[in-house]
Amino acid sequence: xxxxxxxxxxxxxxxxxxxxxxxxxxxxxxxxxxxxxxxxxxxxxxxxxxxxxxxxxxxxxxxxxxxxxxxxxxxxxxxxxxxxxxxxxxxxxxxxxxxxxxxxxxxxxxxxxxxxxxxxxxxxxxxxxxxxxxxxxxxxxxxxxxxxxxxxxxxxxxxxxxxxxxxxxxxxxxxxxxxxxxxxxxxxxxxxxxxxxxxxxxxxxxxxxxxxxxxxxxxxxxxxxxxxxxxxxxxxxxxxxxxxxxxxxxxxxxxxxxxxxxxxxxxxxxxx
Amino acid sequence: xxxxxxxxxxxxxxxxxxxxxxxxxxxxxxxxxxxxxxxxxxxxxxxxxxxxxxxxxxxxxxxxxxxxxxxxxxxxxxxxxxxxxxxxxxxxxxxxxxxxxxxxxxxxxxxxxxxxxxxxxxxxxxxxxxxxxxxxxxxxxxxxxxxxxxxxxxxxxxxxxxxxxxxxxxxxxxxxxxxxxxxxxxxxxxxxxxxxxxxxxxxxxxxxxxxxxxxxxxxxxxxxxxxxxxxxxxxxxxxxxxxxxxxxxxxxxxxxxxxxxxxxxxxxxxxx
Numbered sequence: 001x002x003x004x005x006x007x008x009x010x011x012x013x014x015x016x017x018x019x020x021x022x023x024x025x026x027x028x029x030x031x032x033x034x035x036x037x038x039x040x041x042x043x044x045x046x047x048x049x050x051x052x053x054x055x056x057x058x059x060x061x062x063x064x065x066x067x068x069x070x071x072x073x074x075x076x077x078x079x080x081x082x083x084x085x086x087x088x089x090x091x092x093x094x095x096x097x098x099x100x101x102x103x104x105x106x107x108x109x110x111x112x113x114x115x116x117x118x119x120x121x122x123x124x125x126x127x128x129x130x131x132x133x134x135x136x137x138x139x140x141x142x143x144x145x146x147x148x149x150x151x152x153x154x155x156x157x158x159x160x161x162x163x164x165x166x167x168x169x170x171x172x173x174x175x176x177x178x179x180x181x182x183x184x185x186x187x188x189x190x191x192x193x194x195x196x197x198x199x200x201x202x203x204x205x206x207x208x209x210x211x212x213x214x215x216x217x218x219x220x221x222x223x224x225x226x227x228x229x230x231x232x233x234x235x236x237x238x239x240x241x242x243x244x245x246x247x248x249x250x251x252x253x254x255x256x257x258x259x260x261x262x263x264x265x266x267x268x269x270x271x272x
Numbered sequence: 273x274x275x276x277x278x279x280x281x282x283x284x285x286x287x288x289x290x291x292x293x294x295x296x297x298x299x300x301x302x303x304x305x306x307x308x309x310x311x312x313x314x315x316x317x318x319x320x321x322x323x324x325x326x327x328x329x330x331x332x333x334x335x336x337x338x339x340x341x342x343x344x345x346x347x348x349x350x351x352x353x354x355x356x357x358x359x360x361x362x363x364x365x366x367x368x369x370x371x372x373x374x375x376x377x378x379x380x381x382x383x384x385x386x387x388x389x390x391x392x393x394x395x396x397x398x399x400x401x402x403x404x405x406x407x408x409x410x411x412x413x414x415x416x417x418x419x420x421x422x423x424x425x426x427x428x429x430x431x432x433x434x435x436x437x438x439x440x441x442x443x444x445x446x447x448x449x450x451x452x453x454x455x456x457x458x459x460x461x462x463x464x465x466x467x468x469x470x471x472x473x474x475x476x477x478x479x480x481x482x483x484x485x486x487x488x489x490x491x492x493x494x495x496x497x498x499x500x501x502x503x504x505x506x507x508x509x510x511x512x513x514x515x516x517x518x519x520x521x522x523x524x525x526x527x528x529x530x531x532x533x534x535x536x537x538x539x540x541x542x543x544x
Contacts, residue, residue, distance in 0.1 A: 002428075002430055006430075093374070093422075093512075094426055095372045095373050095374040095375060095422055095426060096370065096371070096372050096373075096392075096422060096423050096426035096427055097370070097371050097373060098368065098369070098370050098371075099368070099369050099370075099371065100367045100368050101367050101368075101369060102365070102367040103367060120368075124427055125426075125427055125428050128427055128428040128429055128430065129428045131430075150365075150367055150368060151368050154366055154367060154368035154397075155368055155396055155397055155400055156274075156397050156400040156401045157400055158274055158278075158400065158403075240365075
């Protein structure tokens, strides 16, 4: 992969990378489109990264479909699919990890203590192997995007990061490989995450600035659903991920909620 | 700096980087020579890296002499001196750190708990800014070299690492900016580190393979010196830095010892 990239770079071609865990859906396809619009060539990596899953999480069961992914990638105009094996990425004796200390234990990080260390580490490895000029991430994984942006800046990585909008199902549910886990009942209830976020948006647009009020209404809406197990609903500064009260500036409203086996996240970004 | 490197690379020039904390002595000059022999252009960075010093350590007092360094660099044929400021390398909000977990708390790391995290982080930043093909480190800082080599491998960095031999004063003391701190009495005693290591080498060459025996003789020789405060004397595997007993394979014999204000380190590498 590095040899391919070196040759492309030597020929002046602009390389985009979209790092993924595979099991492509419309969300991924949208990232590919954004990437292609900003580069000459698109590399997509598929790697279900073991070190970003906790011991009780769904690493083994995470949905995989490499053949289906390959077909979708070809249709989408992906130039290179990079699919390394776990024992090549983390050989015996592997010891190096990247941490973004101020951001990694907030929001999802409070529930997944080693998750973002694993995410930052694999992204840095993929950046070093693929040597892209441009990397594209999705807004759906908002905290991941903030952390990778911070890492790129802090480690002086010479690449541009683009965050592409969340792609949603017709009813508003954010596209996610983990939607696969939902029973039809859970699937029906899961749209509440989007509805609660949009309700919060309207509250704020109508002038509400009290953190507790907005957050309280999000929580109440989600908790009306019998199958929803809310992990968190937070309103934070978009770059520092710190709680903001009263609401002002660039903010992120983020939720994480379990429906049965599926842990779903969603968010909206607002400028007040 | 990155723009300069990009242009050099685009023109096919091979760039070497020697990262330093300045206050050049013969040890640095030897690294520069090795680097120049392996590249078209030599970049030397001077940066006294605050995050690799503990709160009670000598960050503020670390010897600095940028004018003298510049003159020596010019004489030595250094092409670029890169001297960033601390608040540029670590601006407000800085949060990203690299750890080499299996190696960073051994040997010196047991006495300097955040030191190698700071070293790995600044080296990665400098590599990303300067984009060298070749980096050169000194064997005197043996643990640093092992950690940086591991980081390069683990993070898939596309660069070659060369470790150059330790340069010594005529009596055998390893060249170090911190020798500056020694009083003449301490300076006289400090040569015991080299003598003890050479004694250990002879013991092993004459067939001794017992860890405790070899280590015991090193410790005894150093402790004969009234001004020596030994931190550790260890015999470890050269790549894992783990204690090796009985002695075999590629080993590193490493010592750290205080003489007054100066904390000095030295080592020898042996193949048994």
